[in-house]
Amino acid sequence: MSNSTEHPIHFKRLQREESASFDRSTLDYIHRASSTGLYEIRGLGAKRKLPHFDDLVFLTASLSRYPLEGYREKCSTRTVLGTRFAKKPVVLDTPITIAGMSFGALSANVKEALGKAATAMGTTTTTGDGGMTSEERQSSKTLVYQCLPSRYGFNPDDVRRADAIEIVLGQGAKPGGGGMLLGQKVNPRVAQMRTLPQGVDQRSASRHPDWTGPDDLTIKIQELRELTDWEKPIYVKVGATRVYNDVKLAVHAGADVVVVDGMQGGTAATQTCFIEHAGIPTLAAVRQAVAALQDLDMIGKVQLIVSGGIRSGADVAKALALGADAVAIGQGVLMALGCNRDSYQQGGQTHSAEADYTALGTQAGYCHHCHTGKCPVGVTTQDAILEQRLEPDNGAKHVKNYLKTLTMELTTLARACGKQDVHHLEPEDLVALTVEAAAMAKVPLAGTQWIPGHNLG
């Protein structure tokens, strides 16, 4: 053997050295783009690692503060939304609500399951782009009805049947963009509800058809108040970008409740460039929203709902401590229903879904194929066979369990901080584990007094 074939091992590694700028995922991106001439569309939210609630921890009580007894002493989770102008505010038993997701993106069974779970938990569920289904109205005691740019299925009867109206300006996954529903999900019922031809690749508008800007929004809110005889709370939902200004303006325009959706928020179908490159993390968005409410002296008058990547009771507790009055959960709830699980339950049996994941070219744990409508566990589908895989009662039980777990975790942490009410959590109960999280959440880095950028504006 000659020496030339006996390169040291690191020579071989050098031959396979990956470029940081053109890493494997960038190469895949370019190869895909050059093959199709069309941007990638997918479901779920941002996949990149972002500063998040995980980067915060609670300073629970020990000697300077006294904890409440975890299993006995009262810790209230009651939450009231819409106290500013509405004659009939929304009263919740838990500050954890279910985010707006459309019938179309989700099946009618899923919408029904969400309504049942929310009702059992004393919280709200929310319609989405495409209107209100009779299933979700009947199963939801308290239902928030969205008014979106597309106005698909939007009608005054459903406005009157709703318990609150949410004017949607944007979504954390795609602030500044409209919704999408690919043709395979536009089945006859979806098409009929949206007044669209069956099977079209539906692109929603990004701006409302009859108003632009906060001065017009003021009038739009008044219209909805007039229509509902000033009974129902009006929420305004924004995707988190210029949060401080947007929240201020939503309040100026007369919102009862402001919903801020951070960039980890999900979607059933959106351009990847939007999902990964627009908006700010939820952690940063909460504090900007709270600052806007504080500057307007609107804390406790206009309520703040935060959403975007909230998964656990700890996330909820941290969002509340940072100043949210409630949270909204979308993706976590879908996962409770079985999203990305390797099996589904149908007819009292557990069935493997692995072959269906394989057919989509993915596997349980990595699936983001909501846009295809071929959800192996029957959650984000309109397919007549697949949708049977999610049975409303079974789904409702899972979602209820999930929300119950989250609520218990929330009160566990609140009690440990010595609070008899989860709304008494405050930013001072938190410290950050990373400099980034400390700067965004404006809480000190653990073990220090240091809040990066503090007092620098």
Place this chain on the structure above:
Amino acid sequence: MCGIVGLLLKKPELYSQLGELMVPMLIGMHDRGPDSAGMAVFGQPLPEGQRKISLYSGLTEAGAGYDWVALVDALNAELKVKAHIQTKGNHAIFTFEGPADPVKAFIKAFEDKLHILSTGRRIDLYKDIGTPAQVAERYDFSKLVGSHLVGHTRMATESAVTPDRAHPFTAGEDFCLVHNGSLSNPNGVRRMLEPRGIKFETDNDTEAACRFLEWRLREGDDLHTALQKAFEALDGFYTFLMGTSTELALIRDPFACKPAVVAETDDYVAIASEFRSLAHLPGIEHATVFEPAPEEMYVWKI
């Protein structure tokens, strides 16, 4: 995001009623802009060689108690410009002889927190935080006299609610502009103008539009040409209403997202964001009422 109003009187015998006719117009735009309000009024021109500047003292420590007399005495002692003043609380109009720049430089050096609102031979400008009704009351808007005016009520979008960020914005002499909408490239416009020696006083997007137009006018463009260049340079949503010494001009962006309505009679041309502000005008029931088209320039002369 705001309400705008404009009024141009066609008959000199009506000039004394300008303020009285305008105040309900401004108050009609309360809901569109409750944060601050402002008004630029164009009256009889000063004699050749004289100029006036409007000043605001609300940002100084003394505020409405500012010692205007001390300032005018110092100005006359130093520059010999025969300045005299009319004051109204936070607000003063200095009339003087000769060019404006040395006077403005002197005032800035004397008290840098004084805000110079406008300069020219016809224009007086008032703006302050507060509702339209409060600001109108504070500065006796109903008693204003002149041939035409441009007014504004502001709902702040991105820049803060302060008197200097209220509209109208002015640049150069006898030119002002108000804006309803939101520009999407104000910082780029600003960075293009600053190296040309054009100074900005606020971070407001409207100021960028105003200084752009004034720059074009100073470079020799007529109003039409300047507005054409504005269509190319400015991005975003806007309805602009501008006042010059003898004209009102209006443009809307190609998307015409922000409203505007015009009413014209033999006596006046009145412009507002909404009809609500025109409803009280005399003879409105027989006026020609129309919506200005997008990307069109409308110019009305006194």
Place this chain on the structure above:
Amino acid sequence: MENLTFDLSRQSVRELNQHLHGSPESLAGQHVEVLHPDGAHNIAVGINAPVSVTIKGHAGYYAAGMNKFADVTIEGSASTGVAENMMSGKVHVKGFASNGAGASAHGGLLVIDGDAGLRCGISLKGGDIVVGGSVGSFSGFMAQAGRMVICGNAGDALGDSLYEAVIYVKGEIKSLGADAQLEPLTEADTTALADLLAKAGLAHAPTDFKRVASARSLYHWNADADQDY
């Protein structure tokens, strides 16, 4: 027929609307006159009864918004979003209408004697709109179902991203939007036009109109279509 008058120089829009939200039985056949509207917003929104309303002057934003069953006449002009999201009934504007007239209307008939501003019939979902004058740019944007009749001219990008709605234009079309195309007028079209023009009280020959409908090339993602999505 019962007649009732609301004078908005003395009474509030709230009082008017609260009355108009009374029980459909009590409102049926009633005629309500609205005096001194003076551009007030949200006049007669959310009516859910076969009542007739005459607004004696200029209306502000969203006049007769989300109308159901009612017959609303605006004797002056209407601001942004007149008859937006109408479900049924009729709204008649005798002057001009501003932007977004009939936006997202699911049903009913909107007649505008004068011109309409930009985005007339945007996101139309089944209503009919007849404009005696011209319409501004982006009219019929993403219109999904329903019919628009434009007796004057149309601005830029008419019918951009049109779905199944059909637009008839008598005058000039400044430009068609993406996926909108001119199609030959069929007999069914002239019958429909004659009916709509008659309902609007406008005397035009149906055969003088051009038909604009969707080319349906944007119904599915298609990289080769060379379109901006």
